Amino acid sequence: MNDITQTLLGVVSDWDGSYKGAYNIREDGGCAGRQSSENIKIESKNDNPGIVIRVSSKAQQETVYIPACVTHSGVSDLVYNDFIIEDGADVIIVAGCGVHSDGEEEARHNGIHRFFIGKNAKVLYKEKHVGTGNGEGAKRIDPVTDIEMQEGSYMEMDTMQISGVTSTNRLTTAKLGAGAKLVIHERLLTDNDEKAKSDFKVDLDGEDSSVDLVSRSVAKGNSYQEFYSTLNGNNKCTGHSECDGILSENGKVIAVPALYAANIDASLIHEAAIGKIAGEQIIKLCTLGLTEEEAERKIIDGFLK
Amino acid sequence: MLELKDIRWTTEDGEEILKGINLSVPDGKLTVVTGPNGGGKTSLAKVVAGLYKASDGKIFIDDNDITDWSITERSKNGIAYAFQQPVRFKGLTVRDLLEISAERTLSSVEICSLLSEVGLCGREYMDREADASLSGGESKRIEIATVLARKNAKMLVFDEPEAGIDLWSFTNLIKAFEEIKTDHSRSLLIISHQERIMNIADYIAVVADGKVSRMGTREEILPTLMNETGSACCSLRNK
DSSP, X not given: OOHHHHHHHHHHSOOSSOOSSEEEEEETTEXXXXXXXXXXXXXXXXXXXXXXXXXXXXXXXXXXXXXXXXXXXXXXXEEEEEEEEOTTOEEEEEOOEEEEOOSSSOEEEEXXXXXXXXXXXXXXXXXXXXXXXXXXXXXXXXXXXXXXXXXXXXXXXXXXXXXXXXXXXXXXXXXXXXXXXXXXXXXXXXXXXXXXXXEEEEEEOSTTEEXXXXXXXEEOXXXXXXXXXXXXXXXXXXXXXXXXXEEOTTOEEEEEEEEEEOSTTEEEEEEEEEEEOOHHHHXXXXXXXXXHHHHHHHHHHHHHO | OEEEEEEEEXXXXXXXXXXXXXXXXXXXXXXXXXXXXXXXXXXXXXXXXXXXXXSEEEEEETTEEOTTOOHHHHHHTTEEEEOSSOOOOSSOXXXXXXXXXXXXXXXXXXXXXXXXXXXXXXXXXXXXXXXXXXXXXXXXXXXXXXXXXXXXXXXXXXXXXXXXXXXXXXXXXXXHHHHHHHHOSSEEEEEOOOHHHHTTOSEEEEEXXXXXXXXXXXXXXXXXXXXXTTOSTTTTSOX
């Protein structure tokens, strides 16, 4: 793999020159390295570009890395990855993406991930996105995530867009079976003229299923963000979605939450708050010795941590 | 020595709140500013910390004119200020705030020690976000701990530290103030109505209607306050 990929891997995943356990590294639409483990098998798909990751029920607290990097302009990478998590498995999936462009043309990664999570399985999904390079071509990352969770399963999604992504369109859909629990922590930082759209649709189909969705965003410069969330309570369930946005300079954020309760025992909550950093927060940190600029940076870093 | 000379402060609406405050806060001593509600005590504390800019008058610390210094400059030069109403942060933990204040990484033992001074169990609180999930009393105690963490501060300003704090935590706080006082290396300026705080003061200043109406040693001032039947000053004599 090239140097840019190595640098991007260091930013978006735990890359220190190697991975322990199973991994698949995607570079400019091709495979730059792959390794299966005893309990996690990775195979190429036959019908589309992409891979199938099969996690055995014997996998317990094992990690699999599936980062993807685009390292120059003129690349539009589309990949379909399926994750099949067997009943009772416990797996950590690190799926960062970095897009680099030094040219005029667009550099783009479009990852379509489908999760099939078995009964009582547990998944921690970590996804970090970054754009780098000084090219005028757009750096785009457009992830689509479809999740099917069976009875008693648990999934935690920890997703973060750090900086430099010109445009992103993130679509996440989930269907939860009985007793399944989905926890989503999303953090988005946009600056300059960047645009980000994040759209969640969660169907709480099973009895006692639950979702906890927290999105924190910071829109700086002239950037623009859209946040949509739809929680459908189709059974006895609990759902909570929260959107907190910080505006800086000319940043703009629109938050459109929707709750649909189709069962008398569905309990759904939404919270949204958008605004600039509270002046008193800046002042408090100044009384602790920070300058206004340092205080703002500290508040934003903490907010997105 | 902190000195305020003829300090005036007027709100944006044109109302003059501080009407010529003259006050000296000696080094290594505990000075309590008390007085009726609305008399200008909190405004005075905010002018000292730089949150409000005096419309007239001068502020000196160790003979340096700090009147035009920013909040940050004052903090860097030894003034620490505890808000009456604590500020909440989404995303910043109690540990983050204490480390910002201390200007270094703190060990868990150090954090526990700081938080125990305000009656909190460090292990329970250090990694919690300093947000609305904390009660008013918890936030208040953490606010005070952020000031205690500024070990290089030579002037600690507390605005009604007793407000919202339970009796047991308040006892711890009194001990912390007494220890600072015993050390003599730092000065305390405390806005308070609380008799237990006034009982450990070296000096007491009474601020009313935007002016210092009286100032003297505790022995000189406290008895007169206690004898003022119906005075607002000591409405919270026994918390």
